[in-house]
Structures are given as C-alpha cells and as structure tokens.
Amino acid sequence: MARAGIPLALENWTYLPLFKSFLEGLGQKVIINAPTNRALVELGSKAIVDETCLPCKIEAGAALTLDSEVDFLFIPRLVSLKKGVTNCPKMIAMPDLLRNRCKMDIMDPLVDIRRDKKSLIRAVRETGEKFNPDGHQVYKAWYKALYTYHHYKHLLRSHLTPREANAVLNGENLVQPKPVKNQIKIALVGHNYNLNDQFTSFDIVSRLRKEGAFVYTPDSISERIINRMNRMLEKEIFWIHERKLFGAAMYYIYRERVDGIIAITSFNCGTSAVTFEFINHESEKMRVPIMHLVVDEHTQEAGLLTRIEAFMSLIKWKRGET
Amino acid sequence: MKRDKVTFPHMGNIYVGLDALFERFGYDVIVPPKITQDTIRTGSKHAPEGMCVPFKYVLGNFIQVMEKQDVDYVLMAGGIGPCRFGFYGHMSKLILTKLGYTPKFIILEPPAGRWFNFTIDVLKLAHWRIKDIMPAIHWSVAKMELTDRLEEELYMKRIAYEPQKRKAEKLYIKYVNRIFKADTYEKLDEIKKDAFEEYESAIPIDNDRDDIIDIEITGEIFILLEPFSNMDIVRKLGEMGVRVSRTSSSSKWIRDRILTFLADKNKEKSFERAIRKAEPWMKVPFGGEGIETIGHTVEAAEKGFDGIIQVMPFSCMPEVSAKDVLPDVAREVGIPFYSFIFDEHTGGAGFQTRLESFVERARDVKNKNRKSDRTVVTVA
Incomplete structure (x- = not known):
C-alpha cells in the first residue's frame, strides 16, 4: 500500500473529498498536510519564484512538507473542466514547477475537456491502472468517489465551510447555519483556497459569523446558477474559479440582496483583477457596499480585523441599527 | 460621403x-x-x-x-x-x-x-467588400513584414557598430516612414533595396570585432515589441556593443496567432517548435507565451547566442510560471540568463545598471569559452 500525498492548497479545497476517496478506493493511504502555518509558507516562498501569488507558495510549501512522508504526490493537472472554460496559468504549470523541487514522484493526470472530451475518463483510467489492473474496480472506486464528492458539494451548498463539510463527511454532527430574520447578510467573494485557509484569511468566515453576520460564500452556489449568471456578460469569463466568483457575486447582489460584499484576493492574482472590475461595476450600479482585501504572506491579523470591523459598522449604520 | x-x-x-x-x-x-x-x-x-x-x-x-x-x-x-x-x-x-x-x-x-x-x-x-479582403490582408502583412525585417536585420544588428551618432536609428525611422506612405508593391521593393544598400554603406558589419556579442530577447509579446514599455532595451543593448535579436515580431505574431489560415500547414511554426523544445521542463502549454519562452531559451543556446533576456510585465501569469523554471533551463543548456520585469513604476537607472552587469557577464562567459576552446585546439 503506497502512501499518497495531497497538499491542502489550491484545487484541493474544491476536490479533496473526490481525490481522497478515489485514491482510498484504489487501496492507497492518503496523507494530507497539517493546516498552513508560517513555517510552511516560508518553505514554499523559498522554493518557488517570488513573483507568484500566496496560494501557489502555500501549495509549494505543502508539497515540500509532504515530500518526506509519502511515496508519491497526487497533483492532477486540471487544464479545463468544461467546454470553453480553462484554469489559471499558474495552476496549469504547477505540477511541472513542483517536479523540479520534490524528491518524490508527482502523479499529474491531465484533464483537458476543451481539447478532448474523453480526457477526464482517460485520466481516471490511467491513474487507476497504476494501482489496480482491474478496470471494473477502478470505475467502481471512481463512481464511489463521485458520490462522496456530490455529498460534499451538497454540504457546501447548505452554507458549511469546506472544513466543516469534511468533518461531516468524517461522521461528525454539525448544525447547518440558517439566516435569521433581519440578520446582516455578507457575501464573501474570493477563491475558496483563500477564504478557507486559516493562514491566508485568518479564519474570516467564523469571525464574520461572530460579528453577527450571515456569511455567503461562492462555494454555496450551484453550477447551474453560476452558468446562468455568467450569461450577463458579453463575453463569458473563461477561468473556472473566476466564473464562480462572478456568478456568486451577481447572485448575491441581484437575488439574495446582501448588505455588503467583502472581496478577498491574494496579491498578484492575475485573474481576479479582471473579475473584480466587472463585479465592481455591478455593485456600483446596485449600490451594494464592497470592500477589497488584498492578502499576502506579510498580511497581519490586526490590520485585517480593523478593516472588517469598520466595514461591519458601516453596514450597520447604513441599515440604521446604530 | x-x-x-x-x-x-x-x-x-x-x-x-x-x-x-x-x-x-x-x-x-x-x-x-x-x-x-x-x-x-x-x-x-x-x-x-x-x-x-x-x-x-x-x-x-x-x-x-x-x-x-x-x-x-x-x-x-x-x-x-x-x-x-x-x-x-x-x-x-x-x-x-x-x-x-x-x-x-x-x-x-x-x-x-x-x-x-x-x-x-x-x-x-x-x-x-468581399473581393478586397484577401488582397488587403496580403498587402498589410507585406508591409508589416518589411518593417520587421528592417528592424530585425538592419536596425537591431547595427546599433552596436555606430552607437555615438545614432545613425542606425535615424535611418530606421526614415525607412519606416517611407514604408508607411508607400502604396504599391513596387515601392516596397524599392524601399527594401534602398534600405539594405544604405545600411551597408553607412554602417558596415565588422565580423572581426571580438567585443560584439549576440543576445536574444524573449518573453511577453507586448513588452517585447513596444520600445517604450521595455525602456528601449534594444537601443540600450546596442549601445553596449550587443547585436540584438528577438524571438517574435508583429508580423510573426499576426501570422501565427490571428491569420492562421495563411500559414503553411506542413511547415512547423516557430512556436510549435518552441513547445517541442520545452518538453523536458513543461509538458503542457499554459497560456500566453509562457511555454514558448522556455523553448526559445533552449533554441537560443543551440543557435549559439551569448545570452538570453526574458522581458515581462509585472504579474504576468504565464511568464511568472516560466520564470520559475528558466534559471534551471538556462543552467542546463549553458546560456547566461536574466529576467526583467516591467511595470509603470520601472526606473531607468536601476534597469541600466542591471543590464550593464548582465552584458558584462555574458561577455565574460563568451571570452572564457573561447579561451577554453583555444586550449583544446592547442592540446589536440
């Protein structure tokens, strides 16, 4: 039984249950790194080019910490998961960047639906064949993993964070948050790998919940709504994560009528510079307050908290509560 | 009307x-x-x-x-x-x-x-005007190609031989203006003949000079082509005694990326070759000119350039990823490499200093290689 390492960063905030359950179904032991801390980020920033963004550095750090504990690293290369939609260039290049730095093998099955419709199922088969020659068993493991993944997505849609949803999948009992009448509604627009990483965003979701706000994240929106909302634009956004952000922001502005938007992005994130321009435009039109937070490895907790508190009191003042 | x-x-x-x-x-x-x-x-x-x-x-x-x-x-x-x-x-x-x-x-x-x-x-x-489309496209590509040829074959190669009076630059501006005003194919031919003759008589290339080195510039297309945005790197390098060449030009970019139907299908395009060359380091293209930069670095070493410079705008996603592996690539294929990042705040003095030190380094490496070649010859 080989030990597979999955770094808890970037895509894995979305697909961790899928990959984990698939590899476990194939009889592998999955090892996930501990939550991000300062040491891990420093390790990552030393290893990888300094101009890249914080989540990429975290991915590099996580992969390097796992390097000594596992037999291989599992970092799929998700180029495109839908026709006409692609991924961020840095994420596409990531397995190659890490390959030069890690001692262990990196398994990077290529998924590129835009060029080849069958690439997803081929990636599944090729990954499976390495552990289990029986194709039937591989497909069984894959569909079981898909089942887990859909359960996970269902949990995310009921406003749980990925961390809480993973806890539920492991058998814990959690109360699903529900908006109370007249509660302040805040839309937290940002990539899920930034929002949920405790190092990057200082656990912003639970902090906002403590402030008495009901938090909406892009994770809790279904694919169908995202696609529908994206049709508002003359040209649909072609990055998968940005589609999610834009679709979620539009849904919360126009349908959910949130009181405010907090937009979080990491410094030097190229794709969100485009999306936030479009989101800004719409929020200006609908007079929804929006606050931009830019995080990097030097962001300090106090500065972030002050800004969040100021934003919350602005919203309370706007609602006439103070 | x-x-x-x-x-x-x-x-x-x-x-x-x-x-x-x-x-x-x-x-x-x-x-x-x-x-x-x-x-x-x-x-x-x-x-x-x-x-x-x-x-x-x-x-x-x-x-x-x-x-x-x-x-x-x-x-x-x-x-x-x-x-x-x-x-x-x-x-x-x-x-x-x-x-x-x-x-x-x-x-x-x-x-x-x-x-x-x-x-x-x-x-x-x-x-x-359906009838006009193809002739117009051919005409505009012909004009662009001539301009690029003048720039790449004459201007960029010859600044190094005439840095004081900026003769190469003046001639180049003169001929670009003539191309801009030209209206028939015959006139283009005439301009081409004139330009090559005048450059040859005014600034002859002296192949015996040891201190002149060849450096290739690669990287993001806009910064590569727009002289203001790259702090006029071509002229600055030329004044330091460098024959400059670059991996892409406006006409090549238009031909390869937009007018794909004009290209010869059987011939391998330059960017396809670059992607093939980058295979050991990067398996999949990741947008922009990222993977081509890696391939061009390998090619530059094969062609025998004395150095390669990557230029890119700040926060360019593909080039940042390419920059991560480029030092390793350059070390492996044995070519001096430097990467410049430009944005609206780039200052001239710091840029000049780094450029000078890179050119010195490239010249050093070239001299060392030449010496080692000579020793090999004498021993043999």
Missing part, C-alpha cells in the same frame, strides 16, 4: 499593417499617438490596479485618441485564455463607457469552432 473613423492600440510595428489594411477598406484611419509617459499615466489612472501593464498602455492609447476626436470603431483582438489578453477588449469597453466614450468595439475572437461569427465580424469590418 462620411468615412468611418477607426482606431486601434499600438503594439510595436503593428500600426503600419493595420493602417494599410483599413485604408483599403475605405476607413479614415486614426493612428494613436506614440506611446509616451502620458499614455501610461492616463492608462493606469483608469485601469484596475492589479491588471498587467500592456492593458494600461492599450487603455491609455484609446483615451488619448478619444479625448481629441470622435471615433466610430475600435479594433481589438480577443482570446480564449488562459491569458488575460482575452479580456482586454471587453474591459476597455467597460471602462471607456464609464468615462463617456461610446465607440463600437470590434473584438476579433479567435475562430475556435465558431467560424460563422468570425466570418461575419470580418465581413462587417471590411464593409462587405
């Missing part, structure tokens, strides 16, 4: 070709003012902060034109990602609308499976 006014952003020599193209379609072409400090100041004032510098130049160009006169059409290229270039047109449209300018945008998306839309766009752009 009132003629439609059309404008487009600057990128290197692309204006020569586009001007010729729209002239044939019966437009009033407005060539935007040359990119200066003013352009970038205007652009970065209105563009989102985190956007890459080429967009700020493009937006600045548009605003500069529209401040002075009304424009009916704006031409931009589109894209399907993952590079941000695909959104330049739509974002500048949004920002210009906010500022109160409402020209019609013609954004040419690559015809990835949507040939119908693409054809309609092109026909609209050509005022439905």
Whole structure:
C-alpha cells in the first residue's frame, strides 16, 4: 500500500473529498498536510519564484512538507473542466514547477475537456491502472468517489465551510447555519483556497459569523446558477474559479440582496483583477457596499480585523441599527 | 460621403499593417499617438490596479485618441485564455463607457469552432467588400513584414557598430516612414533595396570585432515589441556593443496567432517548435507565451547566442510560471540568463545598471569559452 500525498492548497479545497476517496478506493493511504502555518509558507516562498501569488507558495510549501512522508504526490493537472472554460496559468504549470523541487514522484493526470472530451475518463483510467489492473474496480472506486464528492458539494451548498463539510463527511454532527430574520447578510467573494485557509484569511468566515453576520460564500452556489449568471456578460469569463466568483457575486447582489460584499484576493492574482472590475461595476450600479482585501504572506491579523470591523459598522449604520 | 473613423492600440510595428489594411477598406484611419509617459499615466489612472501593464498602455492609447476626436470603431483582438489578453477588449469597453466614450468595439475572437461569427465580424469590418479582403490582408502583412525585417536585420544588428551618432536609428525611422506612405508593391521593393544598400554603406558589419556579442530577447509579446514599455532595451543593448535579436515580431505574431489560415500547414511554426523544445521542463502549454519562452531559451543556446533576456510585465501569469523554471533551463543548456520585469513604476537607472552587469557577464562567459576552446585546439 503506497502512501499518497495531497497538499491542502489550491484545487484541493474544491476536490479533496473526490481525490481522497478515489485514491482510498484504489487501496492507497492518503496523507494530507497539517493546516498552513508560517513555517510552511516560508518553505514554499523559498522554493518557488517570488513573483507568484500566496496560494501557489502555500501549495509549494505543502508539497515540500509532504515530500518526506509519502511515496508519491497526487497533483492532477486540471487544464479545463468544461467546454470553453480553462484554469489559471499558474495552476496549469504547477505540477511541472513542483517536479523540479520534490524528491518524490508527482502523479499529474491531465484533464483537458476543451481539447478532448474523453480526457477526464482517460485520466481516471490511467491513474487507476497504476494501482489496480482491474478496470471494473477502478470505475467502481471512481463512481464511489463521485458520490462522496456530490455529498460534499451538497454540504457546501447548505452554507458549511469546506472544513466543516469534511468533518461531516468524517461522521461528525454539525448544525447547518440558517439566516435569521433581519440578520446582516455578507457575501464573501474570493477563491475558496483563500477564504478557507486559516493562514491566508485568518479564519474570516467564523469571525464574520461572530460579528453577527450571515456569511455567503461562492462555494454555496450551484453550477447551474453560476452558468446562468455568467450569461450577463458579453463575453463569458473563461477561468473556472473566476466564473464562480462572478456568478456568486451577481447572485448575491441581484437575488439574495446582501448588505455588503467583502472581496478577498491574494496579491498578484492575475485573474481576479479582471473579475473584480466587472463585479465592481455591478455593485456600483446596485449600490451594494464592497470592500477589497488584498492578502499576502506579510498580511497581519490586526490590520485585517480593523478593516472588517469598520466595514461591519458601516453596514450597520447604513441599515440604521446604530 | 462620411468615412468611418477607426482606431486601434499600438503594439510595436503593428500600426503600419493595420493602417494599410483599413485604408483599403475605405476607413479614415486614426493612428494613436506614440506611446509616451502620458499614455501610461492616463492608462493606469483608469485601469484596475492589479491588471498587467500592456492593458494600461492599450487603455491609455484609446483615451488619448478619444479625448481629441470622435471615433466610430475600435479594433481589438480577443482570446480564449488562459491569458488575460482575452479580456482586454471587453474591459476597455467597460471602462471607456464609464468615462463617456461610446465607440463600437470590434473584438476579433479567435475562430475556435465558431467560424460563422468570425466570418461575419470580418465581413462587417471590411464593409462587405468581399473581393478586397484577401488582397488587403496580403498587402498589410507585406508591409508589416518589411518593417520587421528592417528592424530585425538592419536596425537591431547595427546599433552596436555606430552607437555615438545614432545613425542606425535615424535611418530606421526614415525607412519606416517611407514604408508607411508607400502604396504599391513596387515601392516596397524599392524601399527594401534602398534600405539594405544604405545600411551597408553607412554602417558596415565588422565580423572581426571580438567585443560584439549576440543576445536574444524573449518573453511577453507586448513588452517585447513596444520600445517604450521595455525602456528601449534594444537601443540600450546596442549601445553596449550587443547585436540584438528577438524571438517574435508583429508580423510573426499576426501570422501565427490571428491569420492562421495563411500559414503553411506542413511547415512547423516557430512556436510549435518552441513547445517541442520545452518538453523536458513543461509538458503542457499554459497560456500566453509562457511555454514558448522556455523553448526559445533552449533554441537560443543551440543557435549559439551569448545570452538570453526574458522581458515581462509585472504579474504576468504565464511568464511568472516560466520564470520559475528558466534559471534551471538556462543552467542546463549553458546560456547566461536574466529576467526583467516591467511595470509603470520601472526606473531607468536601476534597469541600466542591471543590464550593464548582465552584458558584462555574458561577455565574460563568451571570452572564457573561447579561451577554453583555444586550449583544446592547442592540446589536440
């Protein structure tokens, strides 16, 4: 039984249950790194080019910490998961960047639906064949993993964070948050790998919940709504994560009528510079307050908290509560 | 009859070709003012902060034109990602609308499976002059190619031999202006003959000089082609005694990326070759010119260049990823490498210092290699 390492960063905030359950179904032991801390980020920033963004550095750090504990690293290369939609260039290049730095093998099955419709199922088969020659068993493991993944997505849609949803999948009992009448509604627009990483965003979701706000994240929106909302634009956004952000922001502005938007992005994130321009435009039109937070490895907790508190009191003042 | 006014952003020599193209379609072409400090100041004032510098130049160009006169059409290229270039047109449209300018945008998306839309766009752009389209495209590409040949074969190679009086630059400007005004193929031939003769007599290439080295520039296309945005790296290198060449040009870019049907299908394109060369380090193209930069670095070492420089705008996603592996690649293939990042705040003095030290280093490496060659010969 080989030990597979999955770094808890970037895509894995979305697909961790899928990959984990698939590899476990194939009889592998999955090892996930501990939550991000300062040491891990420093390790990552030393290893990888300094101009890249914080989540990429975290991915590099996580992969390097796992390097000594596992037999291989599992970092799929998700180029495109839908026709006409692609991924961020840095994420596409990531397995190659890490390959030069890690001692262990990196398994990077290529998924590129835009060029080849069958690439997803081929990636599944090729990954499976390495552990289990029986194709039937591989497909069984894959569909079981898909089942887990859909359960996970269902949990995310009921406003749980990925961390809480993973806890539920492991058998814990959690109360699903529900908006109370007249509660302040805040839309937290940002990539899920930034929002949920405790190092990057200082656990912003639970902090906002403590402030008495009901938090909406892009994770809790279904694919169908995202696609529908994206049709508002003359040209649909072609990055998968940005589609999610834009679709979620539009849904919360126009349908959910949130009181405010907090937009979080990491410094030097190229794709969100485009999306936030479009989101800004719409929020200006609908007079929804929006606050931009830019995080990097030097962001300090106090500065972030002050800004969040100021934003919350602005919203309370706007609602006439103070 | 009132003629439609059309404008487009600057990128290197692309204006020569586009001007010729729209002239044939019966437009009033407005060539935007040359990119200066003013352009970038205007652009970065209105563009989102985190956007890459080429967009700020493009937006600045548009605003500069529209401040002075009304424009009916704006031409931009589109894209399907993952590079941000695909959104330049739509974002500048949004920002210009906010500022109160409402020209019609013609954004040419690559015809990835949507040939119908693409054809309609092109026909609209050509005022439905179907017969004129192909001749006009050939004519504009011919003009652009000649300009690029002059720049690459004459200007960039010969600054090193005449750095004091800036003769090469003056000649180049003179001939580009002549190409810009030319209206027949015969005149282009004449200009070509004149240019080669005049350069040969004015600044002859002296192959015996040891101190002249060859350096190739690669990287992101806009910064590579637009002299203002790369702090005129070609001239600065030339003044240090460097024969410069670059991996891409406006005409090559147009041919490979936009007019794909013009290219010879059996011949391997330069960017396909670069992708093949980059295979050991990067398996999959990741947008923009990222993977090509890696391939061109390998090729530069094979061709025997004395150094390679990567230029890119700050926060360019593909080039940042390429930059991560490039030092390893350069070490492995044995070529001095340096990477320059440009944005609206780049200062001249720091750039000059780093460039000088890189050139010295490249010259050093070349001399060392030559010495070691000589010893091998004597021993043998």
